[in-house]
Structures are given as C-alpha cells and as structure tokens.
Amino acid sequence: MKTASGTTLIANGQLVDGTGAAAVADAALVIEQGRIVYAGPASGAPEVPRGARNIDARGGTIMPGLVEAHYHPTYFNVAALEDLDIKYPVEYVTLLAAHNAQLALECGYTAARSGGSLFNVDVWLKKAIDEDLVLGPRLAASGREICGVGGLMDWNPDYRKIGMEGLVLLVNGPDEARAAVRKLVKDGVEWVKTYPTGDAAAPDTNDHHTLCMTFEEMHAVVQTAHNHKLKVTGHCRATEGIRNALRAGYDTLEHGTFMDTEALDLLLERNTPVIPALQFEHASILHGPEFGMLQAVIDGHKETLEGGAESARRILRAGGRLGMGGDYGFAWNPHGTYAKELTFFVEHVGFTPLETITCATRTGAEILGRGHELGTLEAGKLADVLVVDGDVLGNIGLLEDRSRFIAVLQGGVMKAGQVRP
Numbered sequence: 004m005k006t007a008s009g010t011t012l013i014a015n016g017q018l019v020d021g022t023g024a025a026a027v028a029d030a031a032l033v034i035e036q037g038r039i040v041y042a043g044p045a046s047g048a049p050e051v052p053r054g055a056r057n058i059d060a061r062g063g064t065i066m067p068g069l070v071e072a073h074y075h076p077t078y079f080n081v082a083a084l085e086d087l088d089i090k091y092p093v094e095y096v097t098l099l100a101a102h103n104a105q106l107a108l109e110c111g112y113t114a115a116r117s118g119g120s121l122f123n124v125d126v127w128l129k130k131a132i133d134e135d136l137v138l139g140p141r142l143a144a145s146g147r148e149i150c151g152v153g154g155l156m157d158w159n160p161d162y163r164k165i166g167m168e169g170l171v172l173l174v175n176g177p178d179e180a181r182a183a184v185r186k187l188v189k190d191g192v193e194w195v196k197t198y199p200t201g202d203a204a205a206p207d208t209n210d211h212h213t214l215c216m217t218f219e220e221m222h223a224v225v226q227t228a229h230n231h232k233l234k235v236t237g238h239c240r241a242t243e244g245i246r247n248a249l250r251a252g253y254d255t256l257e258h259g260t261f262m263d264t265e266a267l268d269l270l271l272e273r274n275t276p277v278i279p280a281l282q283f284e285h286a287s288i289l290h291g292p293e294f295g296m297l298q299a300v301i302d303g304h305k306e307t308l309e310g311g312a313e314s315a316r317r318i319l320r321a322g323g324r325l326g327m328g329g330d331y332g333f334a335w336n337p338h339g340t341y342a343k344e345l346t347f348f349v350e351h352v353g354f355t356p357l358e359t360i361t362c363a364t365r366t367g368a369e370i371l372g373r374g375h376e377l378g379t380l381e382a383g384k385l386a387d388v389l390v391v392d393g394d395v396l397g398n399i400g401l402l403e404d405r406s407r408f409i410a411v412l413q414g415g416v417m418k419a420g421q422v423r424p
C-alpha cells in the first residue's frame with residue numbers, strides 16, 4: 004500500500020492516541036512520508052514546512068484508525084446461514100467482498116483481521132488492497148474455516164447432496180485436521196479459523212454448550228499451523244471448548260463466552276486476546292424475529308450475550324486483552340454498522356469509551372501481529388488516522404456516523420471522509 008509523500012499537519016482537536024492514555028486537549032499530529040513524526044500538545048509540535056497539507060479537526064478528535072478484529076468481508080448480509088454456501092458463485096462473492104472492504108474503510112476501519120472467508124477470497128482481497136487496486140482495511144487474511152463433521156458449520160443434510168467446499172473444511176480426526184491446515188497453507192492464509200464449539204444459532208444439535216472439534220483435532224491444527232507460521236483462532240463459546248483452545252495453543256479466541264476461573268487463569272497466563280463480538284448477539288435478539296429467527300435461537304443468544312458480557316468484564320478487570328469485532332455480514336447485523344460494537348461495550352457492558360477505543364485500536368493491531376507499526380498514534384508508526392468532528396469520549400456513538408468523519412487516512416493518504424484528496 005502506497006504511503007503519502009510530503010508533510011501533513013492535523014490540528015485543532017483532542018488527541019486520543021490509542022495507548023489508553025488520557026486525551027490530550029489542543030493537540031497536533033505531524034505526518035512525514037506517511038509516518039507519524041509527532042503526536043502531542045500543539046504547543047510542542049515541530050514546525051512544518053510551507054506547503055504542508057493541513058487538516059482542521061474542528062475541535063473534534065484525532066485518533067488511530069479503528070481495527071475490526073473479527074471481520075467477514077465475504078459474508079454478504081445473509082438472512083439464512085445456508086445462503087452463505089449456496090446462494091452466489093465465487094465471482095459475485097468476490098465483488099461483494101470488495102464492496103464491503105471499501106465500506107469498512109469509509110466507516111473508519113483502517114485495518115481488519117478476517118474471521119473466516121468464503122472460498123479463498125480474503126487472500127486475494129488482501130493483495131488487491133495492498134496493491135491499491137481496491138480500497139479497504141489492511142487485512143489479515145483467513146481462509147475457509149475448519150469444523151468437525153456434523154458440527155456447527157456442517158449444516159447441509161446429506162440428502163441435499165451439497166458439500167460445504169466454499170466455506171468450510173470438514174474434518175474427522177487429527178489427520179484430516181492436519182490435511183485441512185496444509186491446504187490452507189497452500190492457499191496463502193495467515194489465520195486458521197476453527198469451530199471448537201457450537202452456537203445459539205443451532206439449538207438442536209450444536210448449541211453453545213456443544214463441542215464441534217476434539218482436543219486432538221484442535222491440537223493437530225495448532226501444531227501444523229504454527230509449524231508453517233500461521234496463527235489459529237476459534238469460535239469458542241462452551242467452557243470446555245475455551246479450555247481446549249487455550250491448552251492447544253490458540254493465538255486468539257473468538258467470543259470466549261462461558262469463561263470459568265480456570266479458563267480465565269489460563270487465558271491471562273498466555274495473554275491470549277479475546278474478541279467477544281457481542282453486538283452480533285444483541286442484534287440477533289433485537290432484529291431476529293423480523294428474519295424469522297426461532298425463539299429457541301433468540302433465547303440462546305440472550306444466554307450467550309449475558310455470558311459473553313460477563314466474561315469481557317472479568318477479562319478487562321484482570322488485565323487481559325480484548326479486541327473489538329462484531330461478526331458483521333448477517334441481515335440483522337449488516338456491513339457498515341461496525342462501530343455499533345463499540346457503543347454496545349460502553350452502553351451495555353460498562354467499559355469506558357477510552358477502554359473501548361484502546362481495545363479497538365492498539366489491541367486490534369496487536370491481534371493482527373502489527374502492533375509495532377499500527378494501532379496507536381506514536382512517532383514512527385504508519386499514519387492510519389481517523390479525524391472525527393466531535394468528542395468521541397463524550398459520545399462514542401459518533402463513531403457510528405461516517406458523516407462526522409473529517410478524514411480517514413492510511414499511511415498518511417486520504418482515503419475517505421469529508422476532506423477529499
């Protein structure tokens with residue numbers, strides 16, 4: 004991805020730098036050749052050359068670009084799960100994914116970690132974004148998702164004679180788990196997404212207390228993935244699935260819903276980040292009925308929302324790491340509403356706006372494995388910046404409103420916002 008040339012000065016706003024430090028009033032950010040050279044009080048800013056680009060924050064907020072840590076660009080706002088693998092061919096899914104990537108960038112998300120992909124679209128989407136062919140967040144790519152046969156993602160009954168080739172690699176036993184990861188290595192993914200547990204979405208045979216992979220399968224996935232320098236994550240709701248994932252050496256946990264003390268201790272010992280993705284549950288409860296969601300499914304989502312919120316609070320209090328990502332791409336939780344996750348954490352989970360923003364910036368970049376170059380506004384880092392007209396610490400909901408975005412920058416290059424290139 005190209006970086007900007009020359010110097011840019013962003014001033015006349017508070018600085019929320021993403022490190023968790025208190026906001027700096029009347030701040031300035033100076034960018035040279037796409038990297039930050041100064042972030043702090045305007046009074047201490049170095050002089051910028053004549054002809055430098057100026058961006059006026061209008062008394063609002065200068066902050067790092069947001070990071071979507073559980074992003075599915077290929078999930079195309081489906082109303083029924085099985086639409087994911089049968090509704091469209093890969094050609095159209097690819098176009099939809101490119102559209103969703105641009106939308107995420109316009110929503111202030113300058114980086115994202117994929118939580119699983121249809122076909123192998125994310126790997127190629129990442130390349131197109133990196134080569135400036137399409138606009139989108141800097142992407143950490145996942146591929147097809149791994150699940151045990153008969154598990155949550157294996158939803159087509161055999162009589163339909165439809166496989167799940169576009170979405171998941173179904174495995175029976177550690178040997179097949181290893182083979183699936185090797186296929187993903189060849190596909191070029193960075194993250195391996197797995198399904199250790201079920202979900203409220205499948206209350207009959209794969210609910211949120213059900214295991215969908217054995218420990219041996221999960222361990223085989225991690226060993227093979229780590230050998231090839233890939234990272235592993237998993238959809239972990241049931242307590243035993245969380246413990247299995249941590250013992251197997253998972254690099255992150257998605258959801259981490261029912262966390263007991265033993266699991267929490269293991270999590271903290273390994274400093275494993277968790278991406279709760281609670282807005283998905285919240286939206287399912289609010290809007291599920293409009294889409295014909297069964298009451299048993301909605302009841303399950305209520306249980307996982309409560310469990311997930313409690314676990315998130317315990318992890319934060321204990322000093323653990325949390326990323327913000329919302330599993331967007333379902334009809335009731337569509338693309339473009341990404342920052343609802345942040346509002347939910349402030350209004351319903353009890354995080355402060357500053358804590359929530361730190362999770363959505365610094366920790367998000369750490370999850371991508373790029374904490375050294377992204378996620379905070381500090382000298383030396385890439386200038387991925389969001390400038391918002393308003394005080395996001397006073398009203399986190401402003402981040403849901405793209406019309407308030409003065410500028411969205413990646414590497415100092417203006418990509419979206421009111422100020423046009």
Ligand SMILES: [Zn+2]
Pocket residue numbers: 073075118119330
């Ligand atoms: Zn997901």
